[in-house]
Structures are given as C-alpha cells and as structure tokens.
Amino acid sequence: MKIAIDGMGGDQAPRVIVQGVQKAAAMFPDMHFEIFGDQEKINHYLNEEKNISVVHTTEVITGSDEPVRSIRRKKDASLVVAARSVKEGKNDALFSAGNTGALLAAGTLIVGRIRNIDRPALMGLMPDLKNNGQPTVFLDLGANADSKPENINQYGVIGSYFSKTLTGTAEPSVALLNNGTEAGKGSMTTQKAYTLLNENPHIHFAGNIEARDLLAQKNNVIVADGFTGNAVLKTTEGTALTMMSLLKSAIKDGGLKGKIGAYLLKDSLKAMKSKLDYSELGGAILVGVKAPVMKTHGSTDAHAVLQTLIQTRKILEDRVVENLVEFFDD
Amino acid sequence: MKIAIDGMGGDQAPRVIVQGVQKAAAMFPDMHFEIFGDQEKINHYLNEEKNISVVHTTEVITGSDEPVRSIRRKKDASLVVAARSVKEGKNDALFSAGNTGALLAAGTLIVGRIRNIDRPALMGLMPDLKNNGQPTVFLDLGANADSKPENINQYGVIGSYFSKTLTGTAEPSVALLNNGTEAGKGSMTTQKAYTLLNENPHIHFAGNIEARDLLAQKNNVIVADGFTGNAVLKTTEGTALTMMSLLKSAIKDGGLKGKIGAYLLKDSLKAMKSKLDYSELGGAILVGVKAPVMKTHGSTDAHAVLQTLIQTRKILEDRVVENLVEFFDD
Numbered sequence: 001m002k003i004a005i006d007g008m009g010g011d012q013a014p015r016v017i018v019q020g021v022q023k024a025a026a027m028f029p030d031m032h033f034e035i036f037g038d039q040e041k042i043n044h045y046l047n048e049e050k051n052i053s054v055v056h057t058t059e060v061i062t063g064s065d066e067p068v069r070s071i072r073r074k075k076d077a078s079l080v081v082a083a084r085s086v087k088e089g090k091n092d093a094l095f096s097a098g099n100t101g102a103l104l105a106a107g108t109l110i111v112g113r114i115r116n117i118d119r120p121a122l123m124g125l126m127p128d129l130k131n132n133g134q135p136t137v138f139l140d141l142g143a144n145a146d147s148k149p150e151n152i153n154q155y156g157v158i159g160s161y162f163s164k165t166l167t168g169t170a171e172p173s174v175a176l177l178n179n180g181t182e183a184g185k186g187s188m189t190t191q192k193a194y195t196l197l198n199e200n201p202h203i204h205f206a207g208n209i210e211a212r213d214l215l216a217q218k219n220n221v222i223v224a225d226g227f228t229g230n231a232v233l234k235t236t237e238g239t240a241l242t243m244m245s246l247l248k249s250a251i252k253d254g255g256l257k258g259k260i261g262a263y264l265l266k267d268s269l270k271a272m273k274s275k276l277d278y279s280e281l282g283g284a285i286l287v288g289v290k291a292p293v294m295k296t297h298g299s300t301d302a303h304a305v306l307q308t309l310i311q312t313r314k315i316l317e318d319r320v321v322e323n324l325v326e327f328f329d330d
Numbered sequence: 331m332k333i334a335i336d337g338m339g340g341d342q343a344p345r346v347i348v349q350g351v352q353k354a355a356a357m358f359p360d361m362h363f364e365i366f367g368d369q370e371k372i373n374h375y376l377n378e379e380k381n382i383s384v385v386h387t388t389e390v391i392t393g394s395d396e397p398v399r400s401i402r403r404k405k406d407a408s409l410v411v412a413a414r415s416v417k418e419g420k421n422d423a424l425f426s427a428g429n430t431g432a433l434l435a436a437g438t439l440i441v442g443r444i445r446n447i448d449r450p451a452l453m454g455l456m457p458d459l460k461n462n463g464q465p466t467v468f469l470d471l472g473a474n475a476d477s478k479p480e481n482i483n484q485y486g487v488i489g490s491y492f493s494k495t496l497t498g499t500a501e502p503s504v505a506l507l508n509n510g511t512e513a514g515k516g517s518m519t520t521q522k523a524y525t526l527l528n529e530n531p532h533i534h535f536a537g538n539i540e541a542r543d544l545l546a547q548k549n550n551v552i553v554a555d556g557f558t559g560n561a562v563l564k565t566t567e568g569t570a571l572t573m574m575s576l577l578k579s580a581i582k583d584g585g586l587k588g589k590i591g592a593y594l595l596k597d598s599l600k601a602m603k604s605k606l607d608y609s610e611l612g613g614a615i616l617v618g619v620k621a622p623v624m625k626t627h628g629s630t631d632a633h634a635v636l637q638t639l640i641q642t643r644k645i646l647e648d649r650v651v652e653n654l655v656e657f658f659d660d
Binding site: 228239240243253261263264265269 | 472509515518520541542544545546557558560561562564565566567568570571572573577580581583584587588590591592593594595596598599
C-alpha cells in the first residue's frame, strides 16, 4: 500500500504534513509513504523512517494559482508529480492539503476519471451532531458547478460504496438535498434527480431532505448538486464560526460574572467544540477517479493528516475504487 | 393606510395575530386593520378598537394544503378573501403568518405581478451579526426553484429599492451569492447573472460573496437564485438551532459546575440569543407584486406581528411598490 503525498500543499507545509505522515508511518509499518516536494526542507523533519521516501520537486502550486492552468504549466510541482506517480501505478492513492481546485484538476485530468462516471465529485463526512451516531457521507461539495440529474444519480451509487467502507453501514440510505420533503418538490434538476434515484435499483433511496435537517438526520448518504452542496457546506461553517465568536463576545461583555461562568463552563464548551470539529473525521475525497484522491483543509494539523491517511488505508483495504470501476464498467 | 390581515394563518391564530394587530392599532391611530377570518373567534380578543374591523370568512388554508390548488379551491379562505380585498384596492397591503406557499401563490396570482417583473421573489432581512450594523436584504429565499440570470438581475434592482426604505441606505451595494469570490466563478446561471448585474447601471454591484461570509459582510443586498437562497437560509437556521441544543446538552452534562456556570452566563447567553432572533427584524416580504405582501413565521408571537406591521407602514410610506412599478414600466 503506497501513498503519494504532496509535501508542499497547505499553510504549514511541509512541517505538519511530514509530522502527520510520520504518525501514520509508525502506526502502519506495512504502508509506504512517498513525499513529493523540496527535499531539503522535508528531510529536515524526517528521522530516517524506513517506510517514508522523498522525491524532490522544484515547483509549488499556491492557494492563489488558477487550478487547471497551474496543473498544466507547473509540470514539476509537487502535486503534479505526485499525481503522475499514481497515474503510472507507482503509488495507490494521492494526498494533498493544498489548493483544492488544483487537487480536483490533478485528480480528474492526471489520475483520470473512472470509465462511465461523467463527473467526479467532492465528498465529505458530516458529523451527526444530534444522534451522536455514524457520520453522514455528503457529495457533491463543489467539484461541479452545474451537476446534471444523471450526475446526482451516480453520486448516490458512489456515496453508497464509500459509506459502506467509511461508516460500516451494510445498506446505506441515500437522501436528496431539496427545497421540500415531498416528492415533486424542487428545481428542474432535483425533480429529475429524484425520479432517477427513486428508480435506481442499486441504492436505498429515502427521498428528499431539507437543508435545515442536515446536521440532525438519519441517512447515511446525502446527494446534492455541486453548487448547492458547496453553498450549504460553507453556510454551516460560517454560521458555526459566527456563533462561536458571538458566544465569546457575549462572555467577554458579561463582566466578572461572565468570566467566572465561562471558566466553570470551560469543559462543557470544549466538549461541544470537539463535536463540531470536522478534523476528527478526516478529509474530503475526490470520488469517481481511478484512485483515492484525499484532501484536508489548508489549515490542517498533523492529527488531521493522520486521520485522513487512516481513511485512505480503509478505502484501499476495502478496494472501494476497484469495486466502483467494476460497477460502472458495463 | 389600510392593511388586510389573514387572521387564521399561523400556529396560534387568531390569538397572537389579533394581539399583534392591537399593538399596531394602538401605535398608529391613522392606520386601519381589516382582519379576515372566523368573526366569533376574532371578536373574542377585540376591545372595540376603532381602527380594527373584521370580515367574516368560512374557510382556512392549513400548513399542509397544496398552495396553488388551495388558493383556487378555497374561495372563502381568510387568506384568499384578504388578498382579493388588496387586488380590489380596498386595502393597501396583505399580511399572513400562514402557509408560505399559499401566501406566495395568493400574492402572485391574486394581488398580481408588477408589469415586466417576471418572477416575484421572497425577501428577508439577515441580521448583521459581526458588525452590529444594518441588516442585509436577502432575496430570493425560495419563491422560485429555477431562477434565471435575468430574474436575479431584477432581484438586484428590487432589493436596492427595499434596502433604501428598510435600512435607510442611500446607495445600497448588491452582492451575488456564488461559489467563489472572483469574477468568472460559478454555475452557468450565476456566471450570466454576474455579467448582467455588473452591466446594470441602476445598482451598485459589489461582486460575488460566498455563503461562508453571509452573516459577516458589509453589503446591503444579497441576491441568489431561489433554490440556493432557500438552502442557505435553512442551513443557517438548522446550524444555529443545532448549536444551541449542543450548548444546552453540554451544560447539562457538565454537572453542578456546568449549571452554576450557565447560571452566571445567563445574561450573556440571552444577549447572544437576541442577536440571533430574526423576529426582531420582522417578517419576509413577497416582492415584485402590486402591493406589499408580508409574512412572519407560523410560530410567530404578537411582538413579531407588530414588527412586521411597522415594516409594512414604512414600505407604504416610502411608496416602494409604486416606485418599482414606475421603474419597470418602460
């Protein structure tokens, strides 16, 4: 099991990337990690681990680079060379904490689409806050700005395969993000997607779900067009961040009483924050391509890198991509 | 200034509706309120106020009624008769806390669209949580499931007119909800909408805004296609509610220490909750029709009814609808 690591992507690269890889390398001696990037900088953090190697590259794709153009022009970028090693079968999966658009482009254009999957999608895990149960698989989070009903129907199948591996559900239920729960609701796209999902014999379709209920529902897979999925993900983040900052300033404005109260509540607030911490759940995955293409936030830490690499191992062990290739190959 | 009130819409109708109207009637002796609904039930709460009258109706549209069909079939429903009184010029504006879909249908089909406005939209006010400044006008919140770029461009003009009245901004800035801030980002619909808004000489276009920044930004008007606007609104509500319930259970699980902490923080948390309380800002408005069509949540209280009626007065005083009719009439 060999993982290609983009050593230069993310705000604190290569340090936190190397540190996360070191944790994974110690945990899984049977895996090999190949880190692509500035050899000198990366070696600075390494301790001659047997199952970590470094491939020197001279270019870096930054957060502000235009995705498709940078993939094409920066031929010696850590991400591009790492993706090529996966394409050529030298590695089994690709990991990056860098420019999301560039990773999507590298996954789609270099690693390559699975035959008959028209539009790879970005998939994430949402914490099940209310029921404290299994996290929900949610796609497309924005790989596509114009998902067609046929794409959304494929997301249902792809999401079900990943849900089985990532959450251990035997028969994952699939819900469609829509602007009402009744059948017949929605845009032209979601109405058509509903019909296709409902007639799809390979999934367990549970009908529509509204955005209000996303954090407190019982389905295993949520499918959405990429534009809405992206908007909903960012709204959740923005609202949660705004509320945490409101809470902080409410405490601050509460004077001594507020400060003592906050001190006594510290453990409770910490427990709440950890429930909201998506990094516990690992990264997002570009699905529909010929190998696992994994990402974490640019502001990631070594722990989140490790979580994502643990997920990568699960996906490879369960041969999820091979199963998808087989499913769509007819 | 005469307002038609649907006395039977909402979870606690007619009680909270009548109580809210009574507050408004006491505050504004120069206004008249005509309440439509079950005369006996409504009279039970009235005290012979001079500027409140009652029109008896025999049918009620419930929350589960199919909007367009119920508007057509229940010809003596409180909402339908109230809407007709506006259409016929007997009243100047329509208010309801009932079935949102039915109110949109009554507004569009009975009160009627303004000439050259293709798609009326649902407009709301978002609190500016971060900057404690003016609330932002946000449309379309879901009157349309498939907004076209031309519709979104019209939302920019309509939103600017209402923003001037509701927040007192002389030159409201308009931002487009999109999946990236740079020009050129987005779906086919938002890309085209961007171009139209950017070329529109009648508004002050400020470019794209991402959903993450909706609660903490400085624009006066946000425009979105109705499907995404609806999803974003419901995600905000869902996330805020989930976080409040997480906070509650975190406090509960924190034992005695947590309870004392929560007691000391009570005032701070209350201040935070009131910032999140959309009812302070009044209701949503169906815009693009020939009279102000106002709604509040079904779970509304008398205070929120009053706030919405205060808004209605402002809109009528400033002749916003008349100005829109004139603008689009060429």
